[in-house]
Amino acid sequence: MLDDLAARVAAVRPKARRRLIAVAGPPGSGKTTLAEKLVMHLGPSAALVPMDGFHLDNSILDARGHRARKGAPHTFDAAGFVHAIRRLGTEDEVILPVFDRTRDVAIAGVLPVGPETETAVIEGNYLLLNDATWNELHALWDFSVFLEVSEEELERRLIQRWIDHDHSPEDAKARAMSNDMPNARRVKSESVQADLTI
Secondary structure, eight states: OOHHHHHHHHOOOSSSEEEEEEEETTTSSSSHOOOOOOOOHHHHTTEEEGGGGGBHHHHHHHTTTGHHHHTTTBBHHHHHHHHHHHHHHSSSEEEEEEEEEHHHHHEEEEEEEOOTEEEEEEEEETTBBBBBTTTGGGGOOOOOEOOOOEEEEEHHHHHHHHOOOOOOHHHHHHHHIIIIIIHHHHHHHBBOOOOOEE
């Protein structure tokens, strides 16, 4: 499967400076793993760009009363992300933020994507979301992939993810069901059709 996907991506003619490949899907669907493997398969001319660097800071989420929904579409700097992806398509070098999960913060200016990068593989939940601001991304993608996973499997994976982050099984289930699964359902129901669904 990975060989076929890499071949399809490599055959895509970019609209601008470099190929922009979207790997989208609900939380827990395996986007990061697939995107990482695809970049490794494509080689040194490819770079991984996670959407998570555009999380709003916890201080902003606290001030707005949105901390409990961190990870939902409104808890990201969507306009900043769209702007960065536009730049990624046209500029020789773009330096992007990343998200440090251990510290639970976005860190600015640590991910350079330089002129040697011919393909940027962007991964995130909302890359195909049909909602204001996020939908500006659709025209920027040269090729898009969506990962389709059943709700039951997503629930299992998301609970396990929180357990792996030292939460009790009860707390893990509460976190998954109160925030992750609503986000997953929204991604599944409100995303536009990808070029390829896996």
